[in-house]
Amino acid sequence: MSGYRLSVGGRVVRRHAVTFRFDGKNYQGFAGDTLASALLANGVMLFGRSFKYHRPRGLIAAGSEEPNALVLVDRGPGRRTPNLRATGIEVYDGLTATSQNRWPSLKTDFGAINDRLGMFFPAGFYNKTFMWPRSFWDKLYEPAIRRMAGLGDAPTEKDPDHYASTYAHCDLLIIGAGPAGIDAALEAAGTNTRVILIDEQDEPGGGALADPSLWPWLERSMKALNDAANVTILTRTTAFGYYHDNFIGAVQRLTDHMPQIADGPREKLWRIRAGEIILAQGAIERPLVFEGNDTPGVMLASAAKVFANRYGVAVGKSVALMAAHDSGWHDVFALAKAGVGIVAIIDVRENVDATLLTEAEKLGIMVYLNHSVIGVNGRHRVKSIQVCGNNDYLDGRIACDALLMAGGWTPSVHLWSHSKGTLKWRNDLGAYVPDQANENVCSVGACAGHWDFGNGAVIDMLPTPKGLTRAKAFVDFQNDVTAKDIKLAVREGFRSIEHIKRYTTNGMATDQGKTSNLNCLQIASTALAKPVTDIGITSFRPPYTPQTFGTLAGHAKDALFQPLRKSPIDGWAEDNGAVFELVAQWRRARYFPKVGEDMHIAVNRECVEVRSSVGIFDASTLGKIEVVGPDAAEFLNRMYTNPWKALEPGRCRYGLLLKEDGFITDDGVSARLAPDRFHLTTTTGGAARVLNMMEDYLQTEWPDLNVWLTSTTEQYAVIAVQGPNARKVLEPLVAGIDLSAEAFPHMAIREGVICGIPTRLFRVSFTGELGFEINVPAAYGRALWERLIVEGAHYNITPYGTEAMHVLRAEKGYIIVGQDTDGTVTPHDAGLDWAVGKKKLDFVGRRSLTRPDIVAPGRKQLVGLLTDDSNLVLEEGAQIVADPNQPVPMKMIGHVTSSYWSETLGRSIAMALIAGGHKRLGETLYIPMPDKTHTAKVSGMVFYDTQGARLNV
Amino acid sequence: MSDILARSEPVPTLPFVGVGVTISLVTPMARYSLRARQLEALEALLNTKLPHKIGKTENGYACLGPDEWLLRAAVGTAMPKGEGLAVSVTDMSERAICLVVEGPRATGVLLSGCPLDLETFAVGRATRTLYETVEITLIRDSEDRFHVEVWRSFAPWLWIALTTAASH
């Protein structure tokens, strides 16, 4: 290995070497390395190209705040994960990673021309420049910009991994297992509270992992926590969002660090509800803003300490420090002790604590107080730095291969902010810290502003004698925002940080400005000559770090994407080649094609068989509600438009349900089983809605009524047997019910037995033919269906699906709520005046039927529509006009709601909602379509058996 | 008619056996929804004591709402209909099926999609709740054994969801 691996130190396992690939080249690292530390150890400092200017970029940080070193990890098809931070990727044998946003290679990137043209790419450049003509966007600007600017490529293959998900509950959740978090956990260990301690890293310890003097304490503490039965420790787990009532979303990475792709889930989503939350997220060191601060090799002082002490890697052989804070001094002292060569400490301050100077002198480090770095030499790696006195502007050059920045500290208040806790500004820290909590939560340690890193100066930028207009002094490294961009935004009139942020895109990259937000605030504050607290603060929003869509989806994919409800007879339909369609969450058999049949032929056959002999249909999905109690009839009378009190037990009635606004919301045939018991049916999609609506009236408007509702949708399988031979099919199978026309008329219900099973047998029809609907306990639905298929074979009993059902009902002019109505259709509009009880003083929606808008002329009304070309089947949804020669845009007077080919009638039929439709009978209307304008005549809605003779047989 | 039709079940009748957890379909049972504003009216009709706090179970009766009880009993158990009384007795034996989730991991498997704090959910408690978006009625039978009642049409989905979670 190259000379950047220190001979001793770190927590890496030196006896366990691993081989990995980066940009096509093999490297060696140790178990315990991150991709970042292992590459550094190999002397690699160039990790990527920047987003906008394609500038060469190295590491800034050692943790999840890293803005630059975004790489793609490739684990095979569907397993290419872009935009991962090299500082968070654990190396393993065979790890394959590549850099991003460069072409053709990292060292030679044609896009870097953007960098030379940087002066032409100010803030808002894309918005201002590529405005006109609009059509250029799609073909020219956007594709070109997308090629040049951007992050990694999203994989296009299906993700083969699966993801687990769980809820968890605890009394105390501690987020962050650094010293503060561990101390909090130790306090709760061994009590009878449930404690969860989570940390995003592979190993608990946080900052202590970079301080060998704390390792014995860390080991003792973790042993105590591991031994405590009440403490659950989750590592590699990121709390990404803090939601209401102490609800935390966290992602645990289970397999990404393993050399072999495991069988188990890749990640697990934890949805944690905590009684109390302790945030111990620590603080993030702040970069300094100066010319060339993005040169590879310029990084945070604290990161250099982590690389040296945790990973045993020197970030350079001759390292300089640019400090505005004492912490940087302590960090380079630690580096010097670890064997890293330190060449100089430059501090922007005039005075620092004498003990620091003494220590520097002892270690033989040159010190430049009241000086600043004004330039960095080297393109792919720091070669030297320009240092200048803050007052005398006398500059000199210091040779070094790494420059550390110590700009002070920013408490991580992200989750605190998600929870809507307030923040207060601390002038001494130059940072916001948690103030008033909005949940049962407290912040401890560095994320609350408590640290022992010493003091620092709060500055916006390092002083520089050079004009700012050409400065490449970066604030947001990931989005390539410079100090100049922020000043430009202020000059152009932006005053609030929320606007400055959006105009410059500062803090809007995938790192959400973890290293840039406060520098941006300080620069804007100076430019506006206002205190930081007067220009606002941007909001942190979940996720804290980017998370995979896979985890957020959890198990909700493929068969588990959403519940697919299946009827008791679904299995038979599947076995018999049905083509299905989705109706609400149900899947229903649409038609049953025989060999060689397409939908059209199959549906024609099914319809003809029903009309000529008998068909069988699975109606199990119809909503059913059992209404029971002494006031059942009174209740239905108030709910439905028609009268219910006089309905005799054993009889059925069509019920029309309005909302209070007078519009049709549902319908169905319902039966009175006993004086105090009704069996209601609703539409398939309306079942839950109708039950909720009825419960609402019952519980809150009429709580005095003694009546109760029970959903029985799934209690019964419902088999419709329809057609002139329906009675003959049932007769041999039914016991205890006289099926004759006299004893069992249309719209009646009988209870009895079919094939040994109790049944509620309805004599009803949605086809216009003699028909029965057999309700049996759901478990017997399939067996009964199969028996009916066998027994009905003499009559060529034909299973039909929802498509034939639609055609058959349309031939009879029966509406489907939700297809022929759209929530703005009254009973009168739908031609259902007959279903409204004229003598009833009240029912839900009645008062609205006399509202001015409802009685006004010109309302859209439901009518039949017969095309002049009888072979033409109109498109459902097609718009209708009265005058086809009017100029575009034409006045549309309605639309086609239902349209089918009727094999029985040998022509097409349609229904339509048309303005003033009831008065247009016989009128010719026009349906303009892309190819030609069709003509059709308004008709009545009943196309077949207008007298209903086929029903009453 | 002496012939008896065969039952069909929406989930496999063979148990799923995972590490630390078994998921199996319970044999058929009778289920009734019992409703009354006055608990005493039902108690008189049924000649039994009913639990009066939501979530409690007693003698197979679970109190699910302020005026609602669920009876789960041996298949074929008949109930008086209470005609004319201010009560409602409705047979819904086949509306739901019941899965038993049993074993040391039972709680963990259910927590994969149920938002309730099942670690503190007392033995004997019953409640309607959700597993992800699907409504279930959850009854804790013992420390390591839950009954999960789910409407028949949702059962295939829930079976896949629970067995997937159990296999993780």
Place this chain on the structure above:
Amino acid sequence: MILIHCPYCEEKRPEIEFANAGQAHIARPVDPATQTDEEWKNYLFIRANPRGRHHERWRHIHGCGRFFNAVRDTSTDKFETTYKAGEPRR
């Protein structure tokens, strides 16, 4: 995900078990037929949309099934109280 106290179950339960049911304390007129168009319009369509304290109805639809009333702050999403249907406005 919010926790909501169900006044019937007498415990806090997760939000996904509940359904919002609009503004509370809007009683259906006893005799709608006597309502003027204006009165009926107000009953049907006119609703408060306050920033802050708001009375609304919820239903513990995947729990005990009951509708109840709540006072929620619309700007913070915090529930001040919940109470049974039929109890006086709080």
